Amino acid sequence: MTNRQHDAHFDSFSSEEASQHATVADALCTGLLSALTPNERDALSRHARLQTYAPGVALFQEGDENADAMLVLSGLVKLCRHSSQGKECVLHLVHTGKFLDAGVLFYEGGLPISAVALQPTTVLSLNRRAFLHTLENNAPLAVSLLGAMSLRQRLLITKIAGSQGRISVAGRVAAWLLHRSKMEKSATLRLGVTQEILARLMGISRESLSRELSALSSAGIIDHKRRSITLLDHDALVQRAQG
Structure with a gap:
């Protein structure tokens, strides 16, 4: 390799490395x-x-x-068992800007779930010990993480109740749509x-989900x-989720 080729290779590597550092720095300032x-x-x-x-x-x-600890920077990941x-x-489906599962920091006796990419996915991986040390000394971050975990727990509770026949298909679909809209801060999901995959997430059959989405569309909801x-009628969805 000539000196010129060596310099070009080094510059290219340095540029890529600088880009990765910039991506990490940006990610550590978000959410x-x-x-x-x-x-x-x-x-x-x-x-x-990365x-x-x-x-x-x-x-x-x-x-x-x-x-x-893994923060999704792009793509989509499913948590499954x-x-x-x-x-x-x-x-659960984990979208861009969200942590995969904060529980991985605390589970004992092996992880109870798998995380699988559904799309080309990039994550920021934060060393477990280093992140736990940060949580021990940063109460606002720890409280925010607990809040995010509680939202997922609420969905899981709804799913368990539904599997025991206590929540109807209509209620489960409406509750999921409302939760997803709240998480994305948008009426369009x-x-x-x-x-x-959506049906598995809600604990219902694909046919049941298809029928319910068709019914919601026909009703203008x-x-x-x-x-x-x-989402066109938020109040109607709330009534179905509570009913």
Whole structure:
């Protein structure tokens, strides 16, 4: 390699490295992480790395001893669990700007869930020990993380109650739409997944979901397109979720 070729290679590598550092720095200033102090942000950046995953690839799996905290920078990830017969239960869909599952910081005896990319996905991985140390010293960040975990727990409680026959299909679909709208801060929801995955997420069959979405569309409560849903009547959805 000539000196000129060596210099060009070095410059290209330096540019890519600088771009990654900039991406990490930006990510550490967004969402829940905006509560970090400059010193905490600097410390975490030394233990952070960008990771990319192709669709279908697991970020972590049931039974793994532990995992680092992961913030989704782009793409879509499903959190799921499998029965002893191999049947998949989709617990949550994690969109851009959200942590995968803060529970990975605390689970003992192996992880109870898997995380699988549904789209080309990039995550910011934060070293588990370093992030736990930050939480111990930053109450606002810890409280914000608890708030995010409580929202997911509420969805899970709704799903469990529904599986026991206490919540109707209409109630489960309405509750999920309202939750997703609150999380995205928008009346228009970009689904990005098939109805089969959405149905598993709600604990109902694909046919039941399709019928309910058609009923909501016919009633003028939502506008349902192939990969998006727009909420048109918020109050009507609240009534169905509570009914």
